Amino acid sequence: MRIDKQKIKQLNDQALPEHRESFDHLSDVLGRKGFDSKAIVEKLKEFQVAVPSWALGTGGTRFGRFSGGGEPGTLEDKIADVGLLHQLSKSAGAISLHIPWDIPEDVQATKELAASHGLIFDAVNSNTFQDQPDQEHSYKFGSLCHADKEVRKQAVNHNLEVIKYGDALGSKSLTVWLADGSSFPGQLNFKKAFQRTLESLQEIYAGMPADWKLFVEYKPYEPNFYSTVIQDWGTSHMLADKLGDRAYSLVDLGHHLPNTNIEQIVATLMMVGKLGGFHFNDSKYGDDDVTVGALKPYQLFLIFNELVDGMEDPSSDNPYPAWMIDASHNLKDPLEDLLQSLEAIKLAYAQALLVDRTALEEARENNDPALAQEILQAAYRTDVRPLLAEARLQAEGALDPIGAYRRLNVRKELITQRGEKVISTGL
Amino acid sequence: MRIDKQKIKQLNDQALPEHRESFDHLSDVLGRKGFDSKAIVEKLKEFQVAVPSWALGTGGTRFGRFSGGGEPGTLEDKIADVGLLHQLSKSAGAISLHIPWDIPEDVQATKELAASHGLIFDAVNSNTFQDQPDQEHSYKFGSLCHADKEVRKQAVNHNLEVIKYGDALGSKSLTVWLADGSSFPGQLNFKKAFQRTLESLQEIYAGMPADWKLFVEYKPYEPNFYSTVIQDWGTSHMLADKLGDRAYSLVDLGHHLPNTNIEQIVATLMMVGKLGGFHFNDSKYGDDDVTVGALKPYQLFLIFNELVDGMEDPSSDNPYPAWMIDASHNLKDPLEDLLQSLEAIKLAYAQALLVDRTALEEARENNDPALAQEILQAAYRTDVRPLLAEARLQAEGALDPIGAYRRLNVRKELITQRGEKVISTGL
Amino acid sequence: MRIDKQKIKQLNDQALPEHRESFDHLSDVLGRKGFDSKAIVEKLKEFQVAVPSWALGTGGTRFGRFSGGGEPGTLEDKIADVGLLHQLSKSAGAISLHIPWDIPEDVQATKELAASHGLIFDAVNSNTFQDQPDQEHSYKFGSLCHADKEVRKQAVNHNLEVIKYGDALGSKSLTVWLADGSSFPGQLNFKKAFQRTLESLQEIYAGMPADWKLFVEYKPYEPNFYSTVIQDWGTSHMLADKLGDRAYSLVDLGHHLPNTNIEQIVATLMMVGKLGGFHFNDSKYGDDDVTVGALKPYQLFLIFNELVDGMEDPSSDNPYPAWMIDASHNLKDPLEDLLQSLEAIKLAYAQALLVDRTALEEARENNDPALAQEILQAAYRTDVRPLLAEARLQAEGALDPIGAYRRLNVRKELITQRGEKVISTGL
């Protein structure tokens, strides 16, 4: 389904006077501090986050899964769902495919369908952490790191196939996340596992088109519970460094040990030009994969503070990072959950754009942590919602995406079209 | 299948001379320190740990599941598997049923089958964290704490039914573990959730036979990722305290925040007579549910040090705790995994029996932490494997359970009988 | 020193037009959502947080301490410093004494001095975690839990003396924080330590005036690194419950294991009427004691959401909690640090007052976590700084306390008066 543009407009019109007032007031306040609201609104309009194809259905835990209704059963439905998100938020202009869950049957038609929703295909994702029904070798004991060369070869070939699909759709990067690791002390030879993974990645890297990038994701644990081959950014960076210029680290917010200073990792990787991509979610305990900003919005702001710093640094050779939401929607309607995530991401981005970087740098050079904190918090405490609303308004999205989604009964319509019991592939 | 007793004996006979030598040497060493090896062997023979009916198959994570072969497809097969464990280890003399996964069709036959393996039925477990196909109300948003009275009623009735099955089989206790909680700030009214849970538990408590006990398990997170209704021992204890004399807390090793001093919780609960049961497993990150003793054997020893202290305290009115292994077997053969867990548990128990408690108490009263540590470590560093082997030998188990399991090709035989692709109920 | 009122007024006058505009805009916005800004401003004016007497100097770590200048060397100076904080913020209307660091020599004069600054004396704090030069017995191995009855007696008597001083000054409560515990497995008999602590606390409780309250603080570790006698809220509550109606638990934000859901603890304790006090600070790793709100402002808001819920619950019999800042100022000017903490606390309080509790409760009863989150975040994302500024303005404080502090060169003046090298008692 697609939402009737006029209906969005009608809802916007009702809310317009209040929005105008708030936006104007905020513009005045910011203007007095030297910030140009219009320029910020432009940046917010440009900022697009990819939605992965597996994130449109209800997720689950090892204890079970509680389906919702109207879930997308096909790739076409999934593209339509991202299209809905984009129509409302004007921030979800890309889709990130997960192979083999979402293999396009007709590449050209798939591209055209996506384009009709204003969507492009961002990084593609391989999957060697599950066995597929017709698979020759099992990944129970690893894939790219497996002791058996035949298993590694199968996993490498799968990645090469993923690249092929991505290339046909216009993607320009491959994200490799490995579950490879061990659940028991002694199970794995750490050094051999690293070397085998490196060799496998080298084959994949060699098989990428010349304008592609390879993103190496890291994660400290789960689904393995003692070790993972790529346990942290240091290991990911070591691999990316050995692979070549077009290999980068990818940071997933949920893939860190308790209390990790993630913003410093972001700064470090950008400093050496090696931050390739970023996966958004939030968590309290582990890789909980809940809605972005649901728990630690200030941490998200601090991370964006470094991202903006890196992106705006003229001396940096870090490429523009690939953004993606990587969350699991166990309890909420996935589309509402994603709208909340998109909002949280852009709030943090907008707040980071309001940091007075000159003053901040001066406070740092003067060893004045109290003032540095005042500067950061002045930006963070600003209610930037009117900026986001304005960006959406200008792009013909909804002033209030979730409000519109609910008032327009989108989920009900999806259930009518698709039924109560569809299960998304990959869930 | 059952293992031919003669085969176990043959294997034991081969290993007997070396075992005798090691046991005699250890007996001498311990004797000089005032410990009676025979008395310790007797205690080890008496110590039995329940195996839950769901633990005989291959487990999984939210990312997938890699089956093994020869898994038990029926309750009868599961009882047979526990029977094998008990035959080899002489330590797994009880089975803990999980309803609705393992509802006995013919109670009398089930009891007799178990008895023929030397097994009794320990605590029964209810399940209100998943929806069953024919279920009227969903537990997506909780069970005993649910906002809707009808859902709570359904969950209470399920527990009453579980008690009924358990009573028929000879069980004397019910373990309630709740997934109830919330994944997002704001989702739950903490106080209402507690009160509703309390009321539901009161109905269940009232429905237990007069000689039954209720065990209230706690867990800080997962499958909910922001809060759980019974987040810690304090909450569990508050509930047990309000419920009555036959309600107790149950400690699961994996259900704690990082770095929790679990042994102190054990001591505290036993001090007030409220430790009802104990679930064994091990973990590095969260509720990883790996083999007992695979990661923190010294912590397990410290916990047993408190358990032994509580069990041997004549002034304590704490009941003898219900022991159960609660682990997930994702990578190893489940039976080998359980044999390793049983071994680790009894090693820790044996070491705890070797703590010189009089000397320890004296060191404590003298504020001598170095000496207290020496006393604990002297017990822990002792190689107590000959004590366990001797206990098994006297009970006609295997001197080397895993060795026997492998040399007798038990898994191969199970696969022959049951096939490669059976999936256990509940997995 | 005291700041000339006129100077504060002058600074306020300059900022007044902008403040008026922002406040009026916010009042309009809130008014449309059904909130009465004036009523909220009144609540903010009433809300006062105690500053402890030891928090006015530069703190340190075990690795060292880097002094600042102009620190208060006497109790009189400390009272003056809190007076300055209160003059600027109108939120620091109480002082919390720490004995033996700040024993008043002339009680009447001390009371009058405090009153002249608009300050009252809140909870008094005992110290049995350090040895004083003239002390008979050492607390190296504990105080209220010590194996030696004479040491326990000394510690009890110290607490009784603290009560005596507090009583003379008008305090109505005693906070007991114990470092008692152990750094090595085996060192302590957990049960004896608990029982001895309980008996000691009973003696202290018996020695309190009839209108006094006893606050039992908990902490999982540090300065002991294996166990503490009162490791968590469950233990604290067990003690408070056994002590009597006027004994309560006290929550310090930094005294929890990683990832603890503190807001649920707050809700639980208020539910049973047993939350006595609250110590504010912030932390990323352990009991880091940094500026309130410097790291996890959303968590602080969630906690205030529960505090407000409990305080506004007519059915609750929980007393109004005692608020105190308990932070260490290692790098910042302590007065600036405290002003930032006061601001962060009141921001969270104001945001919590903006939660639409009726709508929230409805979303909860409807199992609508997305909406519940929207409601909480709508409050949190509101820029409530104008409400705080208005409250200060009406109370004749500074619109911008830190700005005023810097522009009026307060620290420079303090250094002139007191010198560069004074060291506060207790540091």
Place this chain on the structure above:
Amino acid sequence: MRIDKQKIKQLNDQALPEHRESFDHLSDVLGRKGFDSKAIVEKLKEFQVAVPSWALGTGGTRFGRFSGGGEPGTLEDKIADVGLLHQLSKSAGAISLHIPWDIPEDVQATKELAASHGLIFDAVNSNTFQDQPDQEHSYKFGSLCHADKEVRKQAVNHNLEVIKYGDALGSKSLTVWLADGSSFPGQLNFKKAFQRTLESLQEIYAGMPADWKLFVEYKPYEPNFYSTVIQDWGTSHMLADKLGDRAYSLVDLGHHLPNTNIEQIVATLMMVGKLGGFHFNDSKYGDDDVTVGALKPYQLFLIFNELVDGMEDPSSDNPYPAWMIDASHNLKDPLEDLLQSLEAIKLAYAQALLVDRTALEEARENNDPALAQEILQAAYRTDVRPLLAEARLQAEGALDPIGAYRRLNVRKELITQRGEKVISTGL
């Protein structure tokens, strides 16, 4: 003081028959498994751990310090204390100096004194985390990373001076641990801090003699509570990599976030030839610095399993690591504490030497985690204390070092010589 050799021999003679019996029994058991006890005893005799000069006195926390008696007040006394440890344990044959706490006045005499105790000087340590009385610039806001070039220069010069002292004494390496970092978000520009640190380290590196090594230590937090410049092994390795061939990472067991897989870090660094040194201690919560092996002896074994693997790998170009105990002795007699640490280290080493590496590698290649665990645990569960005792006996140390220390009243004698109230420099 020095212990009379004859007294140690007398004590050994009394315990000899029991020791012989246990050692012979163990040799038989190990021999049947293919291990040569004599060869292992030789390796244990060779293994020496440095004791830092600051570890001989009573440590403290930010809450206070409880002195013991007979502490060493001079460098000579400290050397004598390490001499005592070495005499008893024959494992503490090196001392690691900390400048400026322990500047030798007469280098030649100091060298001779150490040699007379059988001690050499291992890695020297600089200190730029505290201000010394006569210091021009403060390290309050960092040292090698400081915003002010003059401060960095002072810190570099201090390191060059430390090298000079070390060189004179025969040391061959410098350990740099930095407290540099920030306690508040915003305080530090992560990238500038890294670059400045790198430049400072380059100057130090350039100032080292050609046969010296530089060890770059990392730590995630404390005494800074938001960020540290060298937060993890990845950052340390990046620095060491940029510095040159003679720069290495140094791992301190307590300097990791909760649940870090340290053994994998060790394996990774040795794989790339970049593990320079290792600091031993143990901890439950943070950098608790308690006795080695007091809490997680199995983790220590797993780490030694990797260390042995790396040391015995003929293809590895990793240098032999520098070992040091880095613990704080707050409650125990420091010498007893160090003897316990030495014992725990060598137990783990001995157990790691008993791992059947051929069988382990085979189990790994066969994806047999159960067998791999059996192999590791078979080594770990062996009571290797007789091997350590035999190594000491052959080297003329004490069969039972702590027993001897207590029976010979060493502490009492030290108190008689030095008094009750000496405070070690640096504490």
